[in-house]
Amino acid sequence: MKTFKMLSMGLVEGDDIINFPLEDGIIINQENSHRSWVIEMLMDLSHEEKFKEMMDSKNIYDVKVVISYPENEPATFEVGIYGVKKIGDHVSILMKGTLKRARRKYAETLLAELLEDGLEGEQLLKRFESDMRSRPVLRIDEAAN
Numbered sequence: 001m002k003t004f005k006m007l008s009m010g011l012v013e014g015d016d017i018i019n020f021p022l023e024d025g026i027i028i029n030q031e032n033s034h035r036s037w038v039i040e041m042l043m044d045l046s047h048e049e050k051f052k053e054m055m056d057s058k059n060i061y062d063v064k065v066v067i068s069y070p071e072n073e074p075a076t077f078e079v080g081i082y083g084v085k086k087i088g089d090h091v092s093i094l095m096k097g098t099l100k101r102a103r104r105k106y107a108e109t110l111l112a113e114l115l116e117d118g119l120e121g122e123q124l125l126k127r128f129e130s131d132m133r134s135r136p137v138l139r140i141d142e143a144a145n
Contacts, residue, residue: 055081
């Protein structure tokens with residue numbers, strides 16, 4: 001098994017990504033035949049009900065996780081919620097799932113899409129910088145769903 005520090009987690013909902021601020025987080029590659037990952041995060045108690053509802057639904061969710069370094073590209077996982085536990089003023093969320101697909105270069109793909117949209121010059125630069133910060137879902141990701 002390999003463990004990694006989780007820096008951020010965003011829940012993919014349609015074309016949007018809802019980012020949840022973390023107090024702490026860890027992600028574990030179980031390195032088994034199922035290619036399973038375990039994700040545990042500690043966050044503000046205000047998010048407890050949202051994750052309880054998600055767990056009760058038994059649905060599978062796409063989440064984007066940044067591991068180890070802030071400049072790393074988010075990895076997309078398909079996960080189920082397996083535990084929601086109150087710990088003092090925080091809530092611990094336990095998720096299990098698999099890496100959705102091999103990561104590719106987000107910046108290069110975003111730039112290609114913006115060029116396809118006909119952006120250039122200062123307009124291209126401003127939109128690229130903005131989208132690199134907000135990380136919208138790319139068209140290639142929408143087509144894969």
